[in-house]
Amino acid sequence: MNYTVENEQVVFDDHYQMLKAKVTYDTFKGSEISTNRLAFYRGDSVAILLYEAESDSVLLTKQFRYPTTKHQQGWMLEIPAGSMEKEECPLTCIKRETLEEMGYQLHQPQQIYSFYPSPGACTEKTYLFYAEVSEKDKVAKGDGNPSENEDIKMVKLPVSEIENWLSEKIIDAKTIVGLQWFLFQKKRS
Known part of the structure; x- marks a missing residue:
């Protein structure tokens, strides 16, 4: 065709x-x-599911999202994510975004998926990564890039609470995909 x-x-x-x-x-x-x-x-983007072993938690961001106010939502719980610069590779971008938003330095992030979040309307392709981090990998404050008017709060979601949060609090598609992948991997091991 x-x-x-x-x-x-x-x-x-x-x-x-x-x-x-x-x-x-x-x-x-x-x-x-x-x-x-x-x-x-809008260009392509990256996102990452971070697992912190010491706290047995996945690390989420909480930040304001104007488009979601159309459904009376303002602040969203999401996995860290960001837009790729022109000609930037996904791996370089996810390392930069994780440091900016969460303050963690990544060592070996693994790409688990790439997908179109809204193929009927948007050109964006998202590259989804997974990485395990340690408290010693937190080398910067995080909280977002002030020059981009970002105001990000880190939220540690205990692994034991993922299923509850998926049914009650998580409404972002890339975060749902990442958390479902994590639960599937956990059940397989």
Whole structure:
């Protein structure tokens, strides 16, 4: 099956961009559809599930998220994450973001997934990592990057409470994916 993208242009350009293009693609019945589509372009991102052995906890961030206020949510519990710079590799980015947001230096993060959080609307691809850290790996304050107006609080979620938090407090997709992966790995071992 084939597709073409024509006349792609930026129709909104601020912190993020909105793209518009004419797309033509093959149908499952053997014909073609040709239509105009919009895509929210924000670049790619990274996220990481951090497990701290001493506290038998996973490390989450709590921070304000404007888009979630449309559903009367403001502060979200999430795994650490961030946007990749142009030409930046996911591994370099996750090390930078973990240090900025959590203050932990990573040694051997493992990429566990890559996925599209909202493929019907957004170009973003997320690279999800896992790493085990120790209290001795905390080499900086964390709390986010003030130049990006970040205000981040670290939350330690005991492993014994993950299932309860998944059903009651965690509503962020990448965090759900990461925590479900962790529980699956734990049950397999």
